[in-house]
Amino acid sequence: MTSAHDPAERLYWLDNPGNVDRLVRGFYAVCALLLLLDLFIPKHGSFAIEHVFGFYALFGFVACVTLVLVAKQLRRIVMRPEAYYDR
Amino acid sequence: MIGELAPGLILIFGALLLPLLRGWLRAGYMLALPAIAFLQLIAMPDGSLGHMEMFGLRLTTVRVDELSRFFGYAFLVAALLGAIYALHVKDTVQHFAGSIYAGSALGAVFAGDLLTLLLFWELISLASVFLIWAARTPRAYRAGMRYLIVQIGSGLLLLLGLLLRYHETGSLAFDRIGLESPGGTLIFLAFGVKCAFPLLHNWLQDAYPEATVTGTVLLSAFTTKVAVYALARGFPGTEILVPIGAIMTAFPIFYAVIENDLRRVLAYSLNNQLGFMVVGIGIGTDLALNGAVAHAFADIVFKALLFMAMGAVLFRVGTVKGSELGGLYKSMPWTTGFCIVGAASISAFPLFSGFVTKSMVIAAAMEQDRLWIWLVLLFASAGVFHHAGIKIPYFAFFAHDSGKRCREAPPNMLIAMGLSAALCIGIGSFPDQFYALLPFQASFHPYSPDHVAAQIQLLFWSALAFTILMRTGIYPPELKSTNLDFDWIYRRLGRSFAEIVGWSAARLWTVFASAIGDRTSRLIDAVRSEWSSGGIPARMTHTGSMVFWTTLLLAAYLILSYL
Numbered sequence: 001m002t003s004a005h006d007p008a009e010r011l012y013w014l015d016n017p018g019n020v021d022r023l024v025r026g027f028y029a030v031c032a033l034l035l036l037l038d039l040f041i042p043k044h045g046s047f048a049i050e051h052v053f054g055f056y057a058l059f060g061f062v063a064c065v066t067l068v069l070v071a072k073q074l075r076r077i078v079m080r081p082e083a084y085y086d087r
Numbered sequence: 088m089i090g091e092l093a094p095g096l097i098l099i100f101g102a103l104l105l106p107l108l109r110g111w112l113r114a115g116y117m118l119a120l121p122a123i124a125f126l127q128l129i130a131m132p133d134g135s136l137g138h139m140e141m142f143g144l145r146l147t148t149v150r151v152d153e154l155s156r157f158f159g160y161a162f163l164v165a166a167l168l169g170a171i172y173a174l175h176v177k178d179t180v181q182h183f184a185g186s187i188y189a190g191s192a193l194g195a196v197f198a199g200d201l202l203t204l205l206l207f208w209e210l211i212s213l214a215s216v217f218l219i220w221a222a223r224t225p226r227a228y229r230a231g232m233r234y235l236i237v238q239i240g241s242g243l244l245l246l247l248g249l250l251l252r253y254h255e256t257g258s259l260a261f262d263r264i265g266l267e268s269p270g271g272t273l274i275f276l277a278f279g280v281k282c283a284f285p286l287l288h289n290w291l292q293d294a295y296p297e298a299t300v301t302g303t304v305l306l307s308a309f310t311t312k313v314a315v316y317a318l319a320r321g322f323p324g325t326e327i328l329v330p331i332g333a334i335m336t337a338f339p340i341f342y343a344v345i346e347n348d349l350r351r352v353l354a355y356s357l358n359n360q361l362g363f364m365v366v367g368i369g370i371g372t373d374l375a376l377n378g379a380v381a382h383a384f385a386d387i388v389f390k391a392l393l394f395m396a397m398g399a400v401l402f403r404v405g406t407v408k409g410s411e412l413g414g415l416y417k418s419m420p421w422t423t424g425f426c427i428v429g430a431a432s433i434s435a436f437p438l439f440s441g442f443v444t445k446s447m448v449i450a451a452a453m454e455q456d457r458l459w460i461w462l463v464l465l466f467a468s469a470g471v472f473h474h475a476g477i478k479i480p481y482f483a484f485f486a487h488d489s490g491k492r493c494r495e496a497p498p499n500m501l502i503a504m505g506l507s508a509a510l511c512i513g514i515g516s517f518p519d520q521f522y523a524l525l526p527f528q529a530s531f532h533p534y535s536p537d538h539v540a541a542q543i544q545l546l547f548w549s550a551l552a553f554t555i556l557m558r559t560g561i562y563p564p565e566l567k568s569t570n571l572d573f574d575w576i577y578r579r580l581g582r583s584f585a586e587i588v589g590w591s592a593a594r595l596w597t598v599f600a601s602a603i604g605d606r607t608s609r610l611i612d613a614v615r616s617e618w619s620s621g622g623i624p625a626r627m628t629h630t631g632s633m634v635f636w637t638t639l640l641l642a643a644y645l646i647l648s649y650l
Contacts, residue, residue: 012417014485024554031551034544041540046453047461050541060545063469064552071344072563078571079345085569085578086226 031057093137093149093197094124094159095207098166098190105186106179113182114174120186121166124193128159135199144259147199153526154380158196158316160524161384162189164510165308165391172395172503173301184217185305192309196316200259201249201274204317208245208281212238215310218302219294227297233578234294238310241280248273264321275322282314282365283358285334289574291358292342296350296407300398303350307357307394308387315364315383324371332369333460335362336467342572343474347565349407349483350397353390356433356475359467360386366464367448370455373529378447381525385440385514389432392507393479396426399496399504400483407483409565414488422496423484425504432511434476434546435468440511442542443518443533450531469549476546477553482565 013019035057043051050056101120108116133156137148151159166189173185191210198204212235219231251270253259264271283291295306322328336359343355360382367379399422400415401407416423428439435441445468452461495501514521518533556562 027554031547034547037540041537043537046456047458056541057544057548059465060469060548061552063466064473064549065556067340067470067473068344068556068562071341074341075345075563080569080571082567082569
């Protein structure tokens with residue numbers, strides 16, 4: 001292993017924060033387009049809830065935010081030092 | 088075809104020669120074993136083989152039908168990929184144990200009766216624990232010991248269950264068992280331990296991340312999938328499996344989000360993927376069962392691939408803790424790429440394997456109008472993308488540049504990862520060829536426009552949630568930590584209890600001994616003079632020799648009964 005940020009080391013495209021921002025903005029645009037796509041796709045699902053506009057997109061978003069927020073609270077209860085069982 | 092030799096026995100007996108071989112010869116031999124077993128399985132016709140009479144019981148040691156054949160192929164693919172991945176390893180223990188382990192998993196899948204199943208069930212435990220111990224750290228030793236105790240416990244449940252069942256039905260046949268009798272319930276529990284049912288699950292997250300780099304890849308493929316096969320064989324359509332499986336899909340992902348050891352994150356996500364299979368077996372329709380076993384195949388490959396990628400990181404950097412990694416895409420671009428393929432597959436992106444397998448289980452739940460189960464599975468699908476699909480590659484290869492620089496993974500690891508990645512894409516892109524191998528009759532077409540659109544929307548908006556939480560700093564950082572799970576009950580509470588009991592007993596004994604005082608010591612002296620060398624009992628034959636002669640007699644009986 002060599003040390004990081006060697007001046008001779010090649011700079012990667014992702015090393016530029018501006019490029020990361022560009023990537024993220026592009027990703028936001030794709031997400032918006034996918035939501036709009038919902039208007040044009042004929043749905044065949046058997047549950048009524050599936051036919052609500054943007055169901056899958058919003059479900060995915062809410063599910064993941066809930067997952068992370070609950071897991072963050074879970075840390076308060078279950079997190080211990082790394083060597084907890086080694087003592 | 089080599090006579091009637093079962094594919095599993097090729098790997099088990101073949102392993103005996105491994106320690107004698109060195110260098111390229113051993114490498115070639117390690118690859119040849121699963122390849123020969125594969126050809127043998129292709130050549131074997133459906134039906135029962137290897138009938139044996141033992142203690143008046145009729146055993147069917149090999150049963151080949153569409154279900155066992157399908158798992159056989161899956162296990163041989165895993166054995167071959169695992170062998171390629173382990174070629175650079177010089178540790179004979181791991182090669183030997185790995186081959187026996189793969190062979191015994193195959194043996195269990197082809198077992199036509201419960202006694203043969205039990206034999207291989209125990210061999211799986213014994214062989215696999217050496218892949219954990221081979222890490223040769225005190226942590227691995229203790230985790231392996233706990234793993235072994237749980238696995239042997241599962242074997243004992245199976246033994247009790249099959250004895251009861253034999254008593255109830257007079258048969259040891261391994262077909263549909265059901266929960267109607269006490270024997271069946273014990274067997275169900277035995278399978279449940281190995282399948283990591285909720286509250287019986289912790290051995291998995293405890294032990295797998297402590298195993299060797301190459302050992303974990305094999306572990307992820309066999310033990311739990313043997314249990315999935317056993318459930319599919321013995322308990323299809325058992326209603327209780329549906330809620331059990333649903334809890335398995337949802338519960339572990341909360342832990343996966345806050346876990347720092349990335350191989351442990353994968354162990355939690357393995358538990359989550361097993362949940363989808365268990366739900367499918369519980370629903371029990373042809374479509375659901377096809378979905379369960381197809382997803383088992385897909386999971387064997389993509390989970391192996393993800394463990395390979397994290398193993399490569401561990402091998403090169405020396406750690407897989409999220410808090411210490413980041414920016415490795417610069418040093419390990421190929422590993423990064425293969426890991427992303429594995430991540431896309433487990434997340435069920437269209438064109439990758441998980442998409443064409445997991446959706447069968449979800450569609451089967453939909454067919455039966457199980458709204459709540461469907462919602463849980465959908466939640467777990469979004470969650471798995473979050474913790475396995477994004478978290479694993481992101482924290483290891485991107486995120487904040489840790490400054491760590493290393494070499495790319497060795498060529499054999501890259502080849503194993505490349506082949507696994509190709510298989511993930513192959514299954515996902517050409518599902519009809521893969522579906523043709525499935526054991527049950529059910530047609531399914533994953534690539535309808537609304538299904539593809541729904542899945543892409545679900546996944547992209549899950550990723551959107553991750554991106555926003557990350558950029559706003561709400562996402563919990565990777566922290567060095569241990570997260571308490573159910574194993575706390577036996578690792579901490581149980582130990583404290585034992586310590587208190589031990590301490591109390593010692594105190595009691597001190598009080599008791601001083602109270603009895605001299606009388607005891609006089610008694611002990613008397614006993615000692617009677618029983619020590621020169622006393623009558625000492626002049627008689629030793630108990631050990633009695634055990635020896637009994638064993639010899641039993642062995643002689645066993646041999647004679649074969650003649």
